[in-house]
Amino acid sequence: MNLNINGLYKDPLFQLNLAIWLSQPQPFSEFYVYPLFYKNNLNIYSIGPALALPFDIRLAVSKKISCQEIVRPDLIFEKSGKKKLCILECKSSSFGLESSNIKQAITLLLISGPIISEVLAIGKRGENECMLCYLIGPDNRKLMESTLNSLKQELDKVKMESGNFGCFEVKPTPTAIILEYSENIKKFFNLMEDSPVEIIKIEKDTDPRPLYLFPYDPNIQTKEEQELSRRILFERILGHIISEIGGADIPTSIIFTTEKLLNAATFGLYNIWEDKEAKKHLRKLARDFLNEIRSSINEPVRESITHESQKGWIFNIKDKETHEELLKQLQRFKPETLDLSKEVEPSLFDYMEL
Amino acid sequence: MNTEKVKMPDIDISNEIKSINSREKMIRYLDGYSAERMEELDERKTKRPLVKSYMLEHVGDNGSQKKIRDLLAEFRIESQEIDENLYRIEDKRTNEDYMGFLEVFSPRYFIFYTLHLSDKADRWVKNLVFSSPDLDHVWLSGLTFNVLWQRISQISKPHRYVSILFVHESIYQIDSAIYEDENEGDKEISLSLEEEDDIKVIERRASKFKLVDKVSIVQEKLTKLQDLYSPLYAISQLRFPSPVGQGGHDFYDNGKVTNRSGNFRDHRSHILYVLKIYDELMKKTEEKAWYSMYKETITIPGEFQKLIGSPVIIKFSEPLNKETFDYWIKSTFGRLNNRFRLWGNPIILGPTKIHVYGVDKHLWKPVFMELTDKHLIAIVPKGTCGNTIHRLICNIQKYIDPAAKAYIGDIEYKSMVEQSSKEVVYEPEH
Numbered sequence: 001m002n003l004n005i006n007g008l009y010k011d012p013l014f015q016l017n018l019a020i021w022l023s024q025p026q027p028f029s030e031f032y033v034y035p036l037f038y039k040n041n042l043n044i045y046s047i048g049p050a051l052a053l054p055f056d057i058r059l060a061v062s063k064k065i066s067c068q069e070i071v072r073p074d075l076i077f078e079k080s081g082k083k084k085l086c087i088l089e090c091k092s093s094s095f096g097l098e099s100s101n102i103k104q105a106i107t108l109l110l111i112s113g114p115i116i117s118e119v120l121a122i123g124k125r126g127e128n129e130c131m132l133c134y135l136i137g138p139d140n141r142k143l144m145e146s147t148l149n150s151l152k153q154e155l156d157k158v159k160m161e162s163g164n165f166g167c168f169e170v171k172p173t174p175t176a177i178i179l180e181y182s183e184n185i186k187k188f189f190n191l192m193e194d195s196p197v198e199i200i201k202i203e204k205d206t207d208p209r210p211l212y213l214f215p216y217d218p219n220i221q222t223k224e225e226q227e228l229s230r231r232i233l234f235e236r237i238l239g240h241i242i243s244e245i246g247g248a249d250i251p252t253s254i255i256f257t258t259e260k261l262l263n264a265a266t267f268g269l270y271n272i273w274e275d276k277e278a279k280k281h282l283r284k285l286a287r288d289f290l291n292e293i294r295s296s297i298n299e300p301v302r303e304s305i306t307h308e309s310q311k312g313w314i315f316n317i318k319d320k321e322t323h324e325e326l327l328k329q330l331q332r333f334k335p336e337t338l339d340l341s342k343e344v345e346p347s348l349f350d351y352m353e354l
Numbered sequence: 355m356n357t358e359k360v361k362m363p364d365i366d367i368s369n370e371i372k373s374i375n376s377r378e379k380m381i382r383y384l385d386g387y388s389a390e391r392m393e394e395l396d397e398r399k400t401k402r403p404l405v406k407s408y409m410l411e412h413v414g415d416n417g418s419q420k421k422i423r424d425l426l427a428e429f430r431i432e433s434q435e436i437d438e439n440l441y442r443i444e445d446k447r448t449n450e451d452y453m454g455f456l457e458v459f460s461p462r463y464f465i466f467y468t469l470h471l472s473d474k475a476d477r478w479v480k481n482l483v484f485s486s487p488d489l490d491h492v493w494l495s496g497l498t499f500n501v502l503w504q505r506i507s508q509i510s511k512p513h514r515y516v517s518i519l520f521v522h523e524s525i526y527q528i529d530s531a532i533y534e535d536e537n538e539g540d541k542e543i544s545l546s547l548e549e550e551d552d553i554k555v556i557e558r559r560a561s562k563f564k565l566v567d568k569v570s571i572v573q574e575k576l577t578k579l580q581d582l583y584s585p586l587y588a589i590s591q592l593r594f595p596s597p598v599g600q601g602g603h604d605f606y607d608n609g610k611v612t613n614r615s616g617n618f619r620d621h622r623s624h625i626l627y628v629l630k631i632y633d634e635l636m637k638k639t640e641e642k643a644w645y646s647m648y649k650e651t652i653t654i655p656g657e658f659q660k661l662i663g664s665p666v667i668i669k670f671s672e673p674l675n676k677e678t679f680d681y682w683i684k685s686t687f688g689r690l691n692n693r694f695r696l697w698g699n700p701i702i703l704g705p706t707k708i709h710v711y712g713v714d715k716h717l718w719k720p721v722f723m724e725l726t727d728k729h730l731i732a733i734v735p736k737g738t739c740g741n742t743i744h745r746l747i748c749n750i751q752k753y754i755d756p757a758a759k760a761y762i763g764d765i766e767y768k769s770m771v772e773q774s775s776k777e778v779v780y781e782p783e784h
Contacts (some may be wrong), residue, residue, distance in 0.1 A: 206704025
C-alpha cells in the first residue's frame with residue numbers, strides 16, 4: 001500500500017473522528033483508541049452546533065471587538081451533568097492574530113465564558129463552567145496558547161468575560177500517537193492521566209487511523225487525505241444504495257436524492273452543515289458518483305436507473321432477475337477505481353437538482 | 355451413533371401434519387409422538403424422525419414488520435391458522451408438502467416445529483432464511499452457551515447427564531483443501547430448493563468434540579479444560595436435561611432445538627425460556643450498540659445533534675498469522691457469497707489492517723468494520739438488527755478464534771448475556 005500519512009495528524013477530519021473515538025466506550029484493557037474522554041466522563045453533548053451570541057453581548061461588543069454572531073464549533077463535550085463543558089475546535093495548526101480564524105476564536109472564547117449556560121439554554125449565566133479547547137497538529141500548542149492568551153487580554157481590556165482555554169496537541173512518536181495537553185486542562189476536567197497520553201499504538205507500515213464515523217470534510221488539507229475521505233464517502237453511499245435495494249420488496253421503485261444519500265453517509269451531519277458552498281460541492285460529488293455507478297451497470301439493467309432533476313435517482317426494479325443482476329453489479333462496483341482527486345466543477349443547475 | 359438416520363416416506367409426515375387443526379391437537383400429538391420416539395431412542399431403534407424446533411427472528415423495524423402470512427406467501431408457502439398465533443405450514447412449491455407448525459411467540463420471534471427428517475427440515479429452514487431479508491436464525495454464540503450452561507448446572511441434579519458439542523473449524527488457515535474453494539468465485543447463492551443439491555461439499559480441517567458426562571463432572575472440569583484448550587469455548591450445541599425423564603433438549607448455535615426427551619410441552623417451555631433470554635440480550639445489545647444522531651431540541655438556536663452508540667469489539671485471544679488474516683479477508687470480501695454474508699470493498703491500511711464500510715447482506719443493513727490480526731471493531735448504525743452482532747460473534751468463535759472476547763462498548767458481551775439470563779425470572783401472574 002502507498003502509506004503517506006504525514007498530513008494525517010494535521011487533518012481536521014482525522015482530528016474530529018479521533019476526538020469522537022476518545023469519548024467512545026471501550027474496555028480499558030482492550031482498547032484500540034484509548035478512551036481518555038470516556039474514562040474521565042467527558043461525553044459528547046453536541047456535534048457541530050450553531051451557537052449564537054446573546055443580544056446584550058452582541059450590543060456590548062459591537063464597535064469594540066470584531067467577532068461572529070454565530071459559530072459552529074466541531075464538538076461540545078459535557079462532564080458531571082453539564083456542570084463543566086468543553087468546546088472543541090479542530091485545527092490543522094496554530095494561527096496568529098492576523099489570521100482569518102481570529103473572529104471565530106474570539107466568539108468561542110466569549111461563549112466559553114459565563115454566557116455558556118444561556119447559549120446552550122441549560123441554566124442561568126454563570127451556572128456552568130466551560131473551557132475552549134483547540135485540537136491541533138504536531139508542535140503547535142505553545143503558539144496556539146499564546147494566541148488565545150492574547151485574545152483573552154483583548155477581551156479583558158474591553159471588559160468582556162471570556163472562558164478558560166487550552167490545547168490538545170496530537171502527534172506521533174515512533175511507537176504511538178500521543179495526546180499532549182496543558183496542566184490547566186488536566187485540572188479543569190479532573191483528568192486522571194498526566195500528559196502526554198498514548199492513545200493509539202503505531203504498528204509498522206500501518207496507517208493508525210480509526211474507523212471514520214464522519215467521512216468527509218471539504219476543508220481537508222492534503223491530496224492523500226482528500227482522496228481517502230472521498231473514497232470513504234463513496235463507499236458509504238454505495239453501501240446505503242446496496243442496503244436499500246437489497247432489502248426491497250420486488251417490484252419496486254426506489255428514489256435516492258443526493259441529499260438523502262449524503263445524510264445517510266454522514267449520520268445526518270450533512271443536514272446541519274451551514275457552509276453552502278461545501279454542501280454544493282458534496283452534492284456535485286454525489287451526483288458524479290451516481291453517474292459513474294450508472295454507466296458501470298451493463299445493459300439492459302442500466303435502463304432501470306434514471307435521473308429526474310426534480311425527483312433524484314430512480315431505480316425501477318421490475319422483477320427478481322433485474323433485482324439480482326442489479327445487486328450483483330452494484331456489489332462489483334469499486335469506488336477505488338475512480339479518479340478520487342478530480343476537481344469538482346459546479347454545474348449551472350446545481351440549485352435545482354436533487 | 356446418529357439414531358435419527360431413518361428412512362420413511364415424507365408424505366406420511368406431511369399427511370399427519372395436515373390432519374392437525376388445533377393447538378390442543380398439535381400439543382397432544384407432538385407430546386405422544388415425543389414419548390414414542392423416546393422409547394425408541396431407549397431401544398436404539400428410532401423408527402421416525404425426532405421433533406425439531408427452529409427459533410427464528412423476524413428482523414426489521416418494530417411496527418413495520420410484515421405479517422408472517424404475507425412474509426411466507428412471497429415464497430409460495432401457505433400459513434393456515436389453526437389457533438391464535440399458531441399456523442400449519444404448507445409449502446406449495448414442493449408437492450404441497452405440509453412442513454410443520456409455526457408459533458408466533460412475539461412479533462419478533464417465531465418457532466417452527468417439524469417432524470421431518472433433519473436433512474430436509476434444516477435445508478428448508480436454511481433456504482427460507484437465506485431467501486428472506488426479513489428472517490434470520492436466532493444465533494446462540496459459544497459465549498451465550500457458556501452462560502446457559504451455568505444456568506443448567508445451577509438447577510440440574512448432579513447425576514444427570516449433559517451433552518455439549520464443541521465445534522471450531524479453522525477454515526481460514528491455509529491448507530490445500532481450502533484453496534480448492536477459491537475457484538468457486540462469485541457463484542450465486544441458490545435461492546431455490548432444487549438447486550441446493552448442486553452445492554459442492556468440501557472437507558475442511560476442523561476441531562469437533564462431543565462431551566457427554568454428569569453435570570457435576572462437567573461443572574468441575576469444563577472451565578479448566580477451556581483454559582487448556584481454546585476450541586472448548588466454541589460450544590455449538592448444548593443439551594438442557596429434561597426434568598420429566600431421561601434425555602433433554604439439544605440447542606444448536608443456529609437456533610435449532612432437537613427434542614430428545616419424551617415430552618413436547620417441556621421442550622416448548624425450554625425454548626420459551628431461552629428465547630426470553632435472547633430477547634433481553636437483543637434489546638440490551640441494540641440499546642447500547644446502535645449508532646445514531648440523536649436530536650435534542652433547545653430554544654436557542656435550534657436542534658442539537660449528539661452521537662449515541664458503542665462500538666462492538668471482538669478481541670482475538672492471540673494475533674492471527676498473516677496468511678490466515680489475508681485468506682479471511684480475501685474469502686470474505688473477495689467474493690459475493692461468503693460465510694460471513696458481508697459485502698464491502700476493503701480499504702487497506704496496512705499488512706494486517708483494513709477498514710470496510712460495508713453491508714450485512716443477510717439483513718441488507720450497513721455495518722462498518724475495522725479488521726486487523728488482533729481484533730474486529732464494528733460500528734452498527736441504528737436500524738441494523740442486533741442479530742448482525744450475534745451472528746458476527748458466533749462466526750468469529752466458530753471459524754476464527756474460539757477464545758475471542760467480545761465487548762459492546764466497555765461491557766463484556768458475556769456479562770451482558772449473564773445479566774440477560776438473570777433478568778428472566780419467575781414473576782407471579784397475580
